[in-house]
Amino acid sequence: MSSITVSCPGKVNLFLDVVGKRQDGYHLIESLFLPITDIADTLSIKQVDTEGISISCDHPDVPTDSKNLVYKAAQAFADKTKIEATWQITLDKNIPVAGGMGGGSSNAASTFMALNQLYNHPLTKTEMQQLAIKIGADIPFFFEKSPAFVQGIGEKITPVKIEESLFILFVPFTFPIAASWAYKNRQAGFSHGEINCAEYTRKLNANESPDTYNDLAHALTEKFPLLKQTCEELLSLGAYSSNVSGSGPTCFALFKDEESLDLAHNKLKRPSIKAKLISS
Ligand SMILES: C[C@@](CO)(OP(=O)(O)O)[C@H](O)COP(=O)(O)OP(=O)(O)OC[C@H]1O[C@@H](n2ccc(N)nc2=O)[C@H](O)[C@@H]1O
Ligand SMILES: Nc1ncnc2c1ncn2[C@@H]1O[C@H](COP(=O)(O)OP(=O)(O)O)[C@@H](O)[C@H]1O
Known part of the structure; x- marks a missing residue:
């Protein structure tokens, strides 16, 4: 066995x-x-x-x-x-x-x-x-x-090659949100693929700090203002971009380097989890 x-x-x-x-x-x-x-x-x-x-x-x-x-x-x-x-x-x-x-x-x-x-x-x-x-x-x-x-x-x-290290702070919440709810309540209309992945990755790899984007975030933050507030808090603590992760409610933020990640982690008055994606 x-x-x-x-x-x-x-x-x-x-x-x-x-x-x-x-x-x-x-x-x-x-x-x-x-x-x-x-x-x-x-x-x-x-x-x-x-x-x-x-x-x-x-x-x-x-x-x-x-x-x-x-x-x-x-x-x-x-x-x-x-x-x-x-x-x-x-x-x-x-x-x-x-x-x-x-x-x-x-x-x-x-x-x-x-x-x-x-x-x-x-x-x-x-x-x-x-x-x-x-x-x-x-x-x-x-x-x-x-x-x-x-x-x-x-x-x-x-597969996409990320050549720069990424420093991310996650803020989890204990209430659940179903993906079906997020998709059902998303804003009307469809994007025409405005985000070009190659260009986005180029910016990440050139340390140009591209903004995150989540089509589902509008509906999620309307329904749960706490998520908008959390994303704003993360920005005020030095993140260069913050958003809701997928269908939420976990929020996340990107930082330029480990020091600014640590600083925000220590200052944030909510439980948060640090994560690093270190380029090889
Ligand atoms: C939103 C995303 C973004 O990565 O992830 P989570 O935030 O849930 O992790 C995914 O698209 C979620 O994927 P997943 O959670 O596997 O979805 P499923 O269980 O297959 O589907 C649950 C329900 O979500 C909706 N759904 C899911 C995926 C998709 N591309 N279109 C949809 O409309 C459908 O209503 C479906 O019945
Ligand atoms: N192995 C599992 N881990 C977590 N949740 C699970 C699992 N199997 C089924 N579920 C159910 O699937 C739903 C979605 O869970 P999860 O995958 O954690 O979230 P998300 O789709 O938001 O990323 C939950 O409501 C949970 O009840």
Whole structure:
């Protein structure tokens, strides 16, 4: 009987543009995703004698039944490979739940990759990503584990090279916001892809501090003024840009260097988490 333990990073969307809507109601996005390894969950999978998938989790708001994205991923893996599911899965959450940082999606991608490793790679990454997109739009990105330009509803992933270190402060909140709510209540109309990812990345890499953008932020800050207030506070503490992460409510801010990140972290009167993306 073997077991495997893996780390599941969070994510942030430096820009999130909504460029259209599919017939099934899903929105087409253009987004620059960054993996955030400093804020990560831990997932362990143990092979056991009993049939089935059991999940335990240290966070009370995370379902431990078939509604868990980890369960859905494990079931999809078993169905596709015809491997009998005999798995005890433990999940330690650090990524804010329903916080716009992709925690459940990251857990699901890690489940696919961990099971694939445990059973000697019966599936290719593309096969796993094709199964994953049916479970959640954000999951395919988490197979890459590096910055990426994400299009479609989340299935089209182009790696992006970030050559400058990024210093980010995250401000989590305990109330959840569903992605479906954010998309349903977003402002009317679609962007025509105004944000050019190559140009955006060039500015990041040239230390020109491009502003973040989130198409969903307007609806989120209208409904939850606390988020607008938090973003303003972050700017007043020296951030060069601040925004809501994905469908919220987690807010984040970008700083020029480690000193200004530390200063804001110390001065902010709310719990916050520092994260660094250090260029190689
Ligand atoms: C907003 C984003 C930005 O990265 O992330 P989060 O903030 O949730 O982490 C994603 O687009 C969220 O992806 P994810 O959370 O995986 O979405 P899903 O579970 O597949 O879908 C939940 C619901 O959100 C809406 N949805 C999701 C993705 C998308 N491209 N268009 C949509 O309209 C649909 O109403 C869908 O029923
Ligand atoms: N493994 C999981 N971790 C967190 N939430 C999960 C998980 N599986 C299912 N969920 C449910 O999915 C919803 C979205 O959670 P999460 O992925 O953390 O947020 P977001 O989509 O905002 O990034 C939550 O309401 C939670 O009940």
